[in-house]
Amino acid sequence: MNYTEALGYMKKAAERGSVLGLSRITELLRRMGDPQDKVKTVHIAGTNGKGSFGAMLTSVLKSAGYTVGGFSSPAITKVTDSFRINGEEISEQDFADLIGGIAPICESMDEKPTEFEVLTVAAFQLFADRGCDMALVECGMGGDLDSTNVIKAPVLSVITNVQKDHSAFLGDTIAEIASHKCGIIKAGRPVYFGGNSEEAYEIAADTAKKLGCELFIPDYSQFSWSEDNCTIEGAELTYKGQELHIPLLGTYQFENAVNVLSCVEILRREGIDIPETAVRDGLANVKWHGRFEVISREPLIIYDGAHNPDGIRCAADSIRRCFGVKKVVLLIGVMADKEYGLYADMLGELTETAFAVKPDNPRALDSKALAQALNARGMKTAPYDDYTSGVRAAYDYVKQHDLPLIALGSLYMYQQFTDALKDIMI
Structure with missing residues (x-):
């Protein structure tokens, strides 16, 4: 075989x-x-x-x-x-x-x-x-x-x-x-x-x-x-x-x-x-990917597979400790069965703006529904139907404003994100 x-x-x-x-x-x-x-x-x-x-x-x-x-x-x-x-x-x-x-x-x-x-x-x-x-x-x-x-x-x-x-x-x-x-x-x-x-x-x-x-x-x-x-x-x-x-x-x-x-x-x-x-x-010497992993340093891009409220809370704490008062940009995609409505409460004060995408998974939440939920709680979020377009928009934004990009919301999104980013950065 x-x-x-x-x-x-x-x-x-x-x-x-x-x-x-x-x-x-x-x-x-x-x-x-x-x-x-x-x-x-x-x-x-x-x-x-x-x-x-x-x-x-x-x-x-x-x-x-x-x-x-x-x-x-x-x-x-x-x-x-x-x-x-x-x-x-x-x-x-x-x-x-x-x-x-x-x-x-x-x-x-x-x-x-x-x-x-x-x-x-x-x-x-x-x-x-x-x-x-x-x-x-x-x-x-x-x-x-x-x-x-x-x-x-x-x-x-x-x-x-x-x-x-x-x-x-x-x-x-x-x-x-x-x-x-x-x-x-x-x-x-x-x-x-x-x-x-x-x-x-x-x-x-x-x-x-x-x-x-x-x-x-x-x-x-x-x-x-x-x-x-x-x-x-x-x-x-x-x-x-x-x-x-x-x-x-x-x-x-x-x-x-x-x-x-x-x-x-x-x-x-x-x-x-x-x-x-x-x-x-x-x-x-330990190595592990997808957990507050630095994907790029210029611009600074980090991926974190936080996918539930406790994970998002920990990610928010890490953002706060690593960047202090400096705002970050989020690229976020989640599974529909998660308590994603709470994420804006934990991440909103740390975020300049957010880009919502849909991971390539049958359980994934539509980007418009995610953006609606986050915007309703005061976190400025733009939805993107096309995943690569969302990554490109987030990448262009952080390049223009010299801010860190944090991608999170699901481990299922890791490969999709790194592949899209690789194509964009060529």
């Missing part, structure tokens, strides 16, 4: 829709020899921060000499972006080979697996084939019924935080959402909770107690960090007296780093050797 054929098969799987339940993926994995049981795994759930957490911890473990697999979603560029070995995206042929081995088994099943189930199985098979020492596996959504929740005994279960998102599937309250995410906690295995919701913490603590798990939370007394040190060059923090540099931008990366460093201590307790030099070097 070649890459085009593999994509064709995934399109066929996508037509089956999203069907809850773990019976199909469990059966598919059984027929493949249960590759998910052959690699030590850190299982990661949470509303925000999963990708940055995984990138940082991967870099630390790689620096410690381990071969580390990574599975994340959604894919930011193309499907291969969801699969990584030591932080590097797999090749198109690697992906084709994985799907070529899985597809015939899927087709032999009475109840065919869904697209995400096939992708999840491909990740587990990849990690087993490559002999990974550790795999970092993100939940796609929620936890208990997520396709990744077939890991029987993770080295560590991580819940980065719990905020309101995917309410149509996970519930309207923090308690309901936390209950789903805490479904990844497994009997007798350690669990880390890094969020700041007392309600979500209580559910995590109750679940851990029932399952006989030791629950860990961050000890902020071990950390110090100055928001003045958050610039477009990254951030500095001190952990147990050791000064550390993180090249990832955004004030929220401090919280992600706290979670990673806390989990490093837990992994050490579990027998994973991680020297201090690996922690320092791993954080200093």
Whole structure:
């Protein structure tokens, strides 16, 4: 099977829709020899921060000499972006080979697996084939019924935080959402909770107690960090007296780093050797895209995949810390199921003007509807039916007025934005 054929098969799987339940993926994995049981795994759930957490911890473990697999979603560029070995995206042929081995088994099943189930199985098979020492596996959504929740005994279960998102599937309250995410906690295995919701913490603590798990939370007394040190060059923090540099931008990366460093201590307790030099070097060399990422410096253009109210709040805080009183220009596109009406309240005072576009996704909100909602709350916003035209208008504006451009609203928009920008800047 070649890459085009593999994509064709995934399109066929996508037509089956999203069907809850773990019976199909469990059966598919059984027929493949249960590759998910052959690699030590850190299982990661949470509303925000999963990708940055995984990138940082991967870099630390790689620096410690381990071969580390990574599975994340959604894919930011193309499907291969969801699969990584030591932080590097797999090749198109690697992906084709994985799907070529899985597809015939899927087709032999009475109840065919869904697209995400096939992708999840491909990740587990990849990690087993490559002999990974550790795999970092993100939940796609929620936890208990997520396709990744077939890991029987993770080295560590991580819940980065719990905020309101995917309410149509996970519930309207923090308690309901936390209950789903805490479904990844497994009997007798350690669990880390890094969020700041007392309600979500209580559910995590109750679940851990029932399952006989030791629950860990961050000890902020071990950390110090100055928001003045958050610039477009990254951030500095001190952990147990050791000064550390993180090249990832955004004030929220401090919280992600706290979670990673806390989990490093837990992994050490579990027998994973991680020297201090690996922690320092791993954080200093971490790479991750789509999270307050500098795309261009002349003019200054940043992309942030903030896609829910908590993410937008963090993006607004990062804009404020990096640019002070200087206004920015926004290019924004969102999914229709997000609480986008709130975005103007958080971003309006920071924004000179905004350009609304529609991401290339079936769930995307029309640019006119987005602009109407933002204008109604006082944020000057112009809609563009044609995506590239919207990017060009925003680019021309920042060039003319010497202002930073911040593109945000959805990770699904990253590839579309960078492609359009590349054509404009040629």
